[in-house]
Amino acid sequence: MADSSLPLWFKPELFLAPEFNPAAYVADLKRYVPLETLSTELHSHLNALKNKLVEVINDDYTDFVSLSTKLVNVDGSLARMQRPLLELQEKLESARGGIAGAAAELQSGLARRQAVAAARALLELMQDTAHVMSKVDKLLGEVCASGAASAASGGPAAGTSAAAAAKGVAVGASSAAASLAPEELEARCRLLDRVASEVSRLQFYSAKGDELEFMRQLRPRIKAAAEALQGYLDEALAATLQSQSPVALSVCLHAYAAIARPQAAEAVVRATLVAPVVQRAMAHQKAAAPLSGPAAAGPQLGAVLGAVSEGLNAQCAPFLEHTLSQASTSQAFDFLGGALLAEVHAALEESLPGVFSAGVPANFHANFLAATSFIEGLEGYCTTAAQVEAFRGSAAAAAFWKRWNLPVYFSLRFQDIAGSLEGKLPGTVLQPAAAAPAATSNGGAADPPLHWAPSAAVWAGLQRCIASDVFLPHLADKFVRLALQLLARYAAWIDGYMRQRAEAAATAAAGGGEQQGGAAPAGAQQRQQATAGAAQQQQGDGGSGGGWEAAATPEQLAALRQDIDSLCEGLLSAYIPQLSQRLGGQGAEAAEAVASAFSEAAEQLEGAGGALMGAVAESLVDKSVVVLKQLRGIVATFRMTSRAQPSRPSHYVSMILAPLQAFLQTEAAAKLSGEARQQLATAVAAGVGARYLHLADDTLSTVRKTESSLKRLKARQQGGEGGAAPDTDKMIALQLFLDVQEFGRQAKQAGVDAAQLESYQQLWRLVVPEDQADAAIAF
Structure with a gap:
């Protein structure tokens, strides 16, 4: 029963639960029980438990003390219990000792048994090897005897050793095999296949017992047998190729694969089928035209490879169709590379070594395309994609492609194409582009209309990168990179000269400001002179500047911007589709x-085009500032004459944006896009507004200082009681306000909302009368 003195939240029975967690218990109670109270209750409970433990011990203490006196003969009982255990x-x-001895004897027996088994296996290996060696010698003797029966000068007699057979293989055996009937040839190939299987076993046994002295002594006989068998197989394969027996061919190739000598079969096919075809094609070309000289070697390679392809198709097509249609044969042999391509490669190196030279790029291009077409023709014999990949990765294909020095060819083309562009990039004056043909050399759409020679050179370079007589699929990435470099060079050429023009303009403006003590920037003529001088100085310092950007008129710069627009349109509409067509296989x-x-x-x-239009705008702003400088005449007019309060704008204001209006009427500006024309007008209006703000602020500041000085001087002369002088500063400010309003109207006629320009807003706030300061800008 629970203790009634304990609080309700304290439940000691929870301490005895298996899942009791002290930390969780304390965390749960401390939310509504102070930790001091919980600690007090726990200590009280602990004391109660100790007291209860003392009570339990005291209840049975008497029996515990008398326990030792009641136990009698404990040692005797332990001894009786220990005896059976011992x-x-x-x-x-x-029992453990007996088992360990038996296990040791068993392990020793097993070791002796394994040693005997190993010795027996070696003995059986040597016996099998000797038996197979004797069988091979006997079979080779039968092969030699069958050949001797079919030719007057046959091979070695039956029963001779494999080494002796190897020495007499080449004597008359070819004619003997060639004279056999198809059935006899097939039987001979089956016999050779049987010998090949036994020779394969010999080779396996020799590799397995490589550490045996018996095998080392027998190895020369095994090698001699393999050489003799290969000789017989070479003769049989040559005869099989002439008779075109598919069964005999399959059996013969199986024998080559069994002895792991596919290269020998490829050499026989190369000498028997391929070499005569290639030699006839070369001889025909030698008879038709001389093969010497770079000019003659270029166009003849296509004819030579065409003749070779026709001959191979007529002579080798049945053989290749048969061998490549069988999976086992196609995996073991590489007749396309090791026989066909290797023979053609060797013949070209011997008779036409100049075809691989890149010294004449046009000839190299034609030769390489002819070689590529020839390789594609060879790949056409393949029946699976795996065969194509195997042929492309063969050693013969790698050696053939390595002979074509593609990096040198591209380097020559790069120098030609890039050099043509560099030669057209002017240093002093822009040259007009020559008349463009009606259509491109690639048979595509007409070339874009271009005004200047550098732009035409860029487009011509781009076209040459994908021209049919220049582009090579194997160099697709390099020609694409070259085309991108041409565009980057063209854009950098424009950006560089536009930066020089801007730097020269800034230098001229700074010089004009120093000379005039903070006055307005220099005029257009002075700006151009300073720009030309800065460009000449940069050129003398080794810079890339040449001075054309300083002498170029706004119309010329606008025409260059039209070239950029035409190039961009030509790139996106015509060039990229043509290039994608060239890259169709990528x-x-x-x-x-x-x-x-x-x-x-x-x-x-487009960024370079923006820089050009910025230069055009700056040039037009300079021309406008020449007119704008007449603003300073307002001060003299009101000071030197007695004029009434102004009511209309000055006459010069209508001419401020005349350079912009005149330029927009030119043919060069008319060909600009509407967006470019609007951007130009906005840039000119903003630039003129900034110059206007500078001049107006300087003029008003000077007028106020002068007017204040005149008033003080007149007051002193009249003893401090002089009359008020005419308030000319207000009249000048009013005239400027009327002029600024008229300038806004002129900008609106040019298509620009001057109220949206920051420079015009500042100008308006500078000259607006106080009673109209809160009114909106109105023209």
Whole structure:
């Protein structure tokens, strides 16, 4: 029963639960029980438990004390209990010793048995090897005897050793095999296949017992047998190729594969089928035209390889169709590379070594395309994609492609194409582009209309990168990179000269400001002179500047901007589709990457176009500032004459934006896009507004200081009681306000809302009368 003195929240029975967690118990109680109270209750409970423990011990203490007096003969009882345990331990140790001895004897027996088995296996291996060696010698003797029966000068007699057979293989055996009937040839090939299987066993046994002295002594005989068998197989394969027996061919190739000598079969096919075809084609070309000289070697390679392809198709097509249609044969042999391509490669190196030279790029291009077409023709014999990949990765294909020095060819093309562009990038004056043909050399759409020679050179370079007589699929990535470099060079050429023009303009403006003590920037003529001088100084310092940007008129710069627009349009509408067609075999992912790269190049060109239009705007602003400087005449007019309060704008204001209006009427500006024209007008209006703000602020500041000084001087002369002088500063400010309003109207006629320009807003706040300061800008 629970203690009634304990609080309701304290339940000691929870301490005895298996899942009791002290930390969780304390965390739960401390939410509504102070820790001091909980600690007090726990200590009280602990004391109660100790007291209860003492009571329990005291209840049975008397029996505990008398326990030792009641126990009698404890040692005797322990001895009686220990005796059977010791006897059992002795029996277990004795049994363990017997088992360990038996296990040792068993392990020794197993080791002796394994040694005997190994020795027996070696003995059986040597016996089998000797038996197979004797069988091979006997079979080779039968092969030699069958050959001797079919030719007057046959091979070695039956029963001779394999080494002796190897020495007499080449004497008359070829004619003997060639004279056999198809059935006899097939039987001979089956016999050779049987010998090949036994020779294969010999080779396996020799590799397995490589450490045996018996095998080392027998190895020369095994090698001689393999050489003799290969000789017989070479003769049989040559005869089989002439008779075109598919059964005999399959059996013969199986024998080659069994002895792991596919290269020997490839050499026989090369000498029997391929070499005569290639030699006839070469001889025909030598008879038709001389093969010497770089000019003659170029166009003849296509004819030579065409003749070779026709001959191989007529002579080797049945053989290749048969061998490549069988999976086992096609995996073991490489007739396309080791026989066909290797023989053609060797013949070209011997008779036409100049075809691989890249010294004449046009000839190299034609030769390489002819070689590529020839390789594609060879790949056409393959029946599976795995065979195509195996042929492309063969040693013969690697050696053949290595002979074509593609890096040198691209280097020559790069120098030609890039050099043509560099030669057209002017240093002093822009040269107009020559008349463009009606259509491109690639058979595509008409070339874009271009005004200047550098732009035409860029487009011509781009076209040459994908021209049919320049582009090579194997160099697709390099030609794409070259095209992108041409565009980047063109854009950098424009950006560099526009930066020089801006730096020269800033230098001229700073010089004009120092000379005039903070007055307005220099005029257009002075700006151009300073720009030309800065450009000449940069050129003398080794810079890239040449001075054309300083002498270029706004119309010329606008025409260059039109070239950029035409190039961008031509890139996106015509060039990228043509390039994608050239890259058709590279995959959709490559085409997307190329299109993205050229889109970025077009954006870079757009940035260069923006720099050009900025230069045009700056030039027009300089011309407008020449007119704007007449603003300073307002001060003299009101000071030197007695004029009434102004009510209309000055006459010069209507001419401030005349340079912009005149330029927008030119043919060069008319060909600009509407967006470019609007951007130009806005830039000019903003630039003129900034110059207007500077001049007006300087003029008003000077007028106020002068007017204040005149008033003080007149007051002193009249003893401090002089009359009020005319308030000319207000009249000048009013005239400026009327002029600024008229300037806003002129900007609106040019298509620009001057109220949205920051420079015009500042100008308005500078000249607006106080009673109209809160009114909106109105023209």
